[in-house]
Amino acid sequence: EAQVTQNPRYLITVTGKKLTVTCSQNMNHEYMSWYRQDPGLGLRQIYYSMNVEVTDKGDVPEGYKVSRKEKRNFPLILESPSPNQTSLYFCASSKKTGTKDTDTQYFGPGTRLTVL
Amino acid sequence: AQSVSQHNHHVILSEAASLELGCNYSYGGTVNLFWYVQYPGQHLQLLLKYFSGDPLVKGIKGFEAEFIKSKFSFNLRKPSVQWSDTAEYFCAVNAEYGNKLVFGAGTILRVKS
Numbered sequence: 467e468a469q470v471t472q473n474p475r476y477l478i479t480v481t482g483k484k485l486t487v488t489c490s491q492n493m494n495h496e497y498m499s500w501y502r503q504d505p506g507l508g509l510r511q512i513y514y515s516m517n518v519e520v521t522d523k524g525d526v527p528e529g530y531k532v533s534r535k536e537k538r539n540f541p542l543i544l545e546s547p548s549p550n551q552t553s554l555y556f557c558a559s560s561k562k563t564g565t566k567d568t569d570t571q572y573f574g575p576g577t578r579l580t581v582l
Numbered sequence: 583a584q585s586v587s588q589h590n591h592h593v594i595l596s597e598a599a600s601l602e603l604g605c606n607y608s609y610g611g612t613v614n615l616f617w618y619v620q621y622p623g624q625h626l627q628l629l630l631k632y633f634s635g636d637p638l639v640k641g642i643k644g645f646e647a648e649f650i651k652s653k654f655s656f657n658l659r660k661p662s663v664q665w666s667d668t669a670e671y672f673c674a675v676n677a678e679y680g681n682k683l684v685f686g687a688g689t690i691l692r693v694k695s
Contacts (some may be wrong), residue, residue, distance in 0.1 A: 499683070506591065508672060508685040509626075524682065556625065558683075570616070571683055573626040 468493045470574035472557050478580045479547055487542045487577050489557030497560045498540040499524070499571065500532065502553040509556065515540055547581040554578050584609045586675050588686035595663050596694050603658040603689050605673030615656040616674040616683070617647055626672065632656065643667070665695040 470491045479485055491498065499514040501524075511524030515534040529551055531543040540559075544551060555578075558571040589604035607613065617629040630641025637649040647658045656673060673686040 501685075506687055508586075508588075508687040509674075510685070511682055514682065558626075570628050570631060572628075573618075575625045 468572070470557055470559055470572055472555075472574040472577050474577060475575060476578050478582065480582050481548055482546050485544050485547060485579075487544075487555060487557075487579070489540045489542065489574060490538050491540075491557075491559040491572070492538065493559060493561075493572070494537065495559035495572075496537070496562050497571075498534065499558045500530070500540070500542050501556045501558065502526065502551075503556060503576075504553050512542070512555075547579075549581045552579060552581050584675055584677055584682075584684045586673055586684050586686035588671075588673055588689050590689050591687065592690050592692070594692045594694065597665055598662050599693075601658070601660040601663045601667070601691070603671055603673075603691070605656045605658065605686060606654050607656070607673075607675040607684075608654065609675060609677050611677055614676040615647075615649060616676070617641065617645070617656075617658050618672045618674060618685075619669045620672065620688075621669045629658070629671070663691075663693050665693050667691060668693045 473488045496517045500512040501509040503509045510526045512530050513532040515521045556576050557574040560571045585608045587606045615632040618626040619629045620626050629645050630639050632639045632649045640646045645660050649656050670688045670690045672688045674683050676683045
């Protein structure tokens with residue numbers, strides 16, 4: 467089944483304790499992206515990746531890191547989480563973007579993160 | 583920078599009522615337009631999309647949307663809502679040749695049975 471998976475689905479942590487949220491897709495998509503969803507603000511893009519070893523900042527990258535060493539995986543790293551990073555995080559992927567044939571983005575199930 | 587505005591944050595309707603959710607975007611060039619739905623506790627799913635061609639787009643579950651270029655709008659419609667349509671709806675815009683999907687703040691729809 468074609469899908470985007472994220473782990474963990476729920477995470478409660480404390481300020482300053484490094485964490486990684488994994489994202490994996492099995493559709494051979496080139497483009498992957500991370501979003502955070504906050505009430506009244508919709509989804510805001512954190513980072514995106516056009517392909518392996520190619521990443522760039524979205525609208526709200528502060529406090530986050532990403533890496534794209536393999537096509538299928540795009541982990542989100544919080545080196546020193548703070549309470550303002552408490553949010554619902556979504557990973558998404560698509561065949562390609564930035565062209566006339568921009569494709570639909572497919573979303574993972576979300577990771578609800580609470581930073582105390 | 584692109585932005586997307588959704589007119590209503592909360593909408594409450596009775597079953598069988600008609601629905602129209604407004605979406606306006608700010609970008610002067612060619613755009614790709616999407617409506618996503620998020621049912622309670624679930625991830626985002628694509629309802630419909632517009633890339634080019636007929637500006638009236640039909641999606642899943644009886645939803646449709648009309649792209650009006652002169653008004654920079656992409657409003658979502660459904661003639662008769664059901665209780666199962668209770669969800670949050672997001673409009674999103676991707677500029678042609680752009681790398682980013684920009685979302686509106688979302689509209690929470692509650693359908694009373």
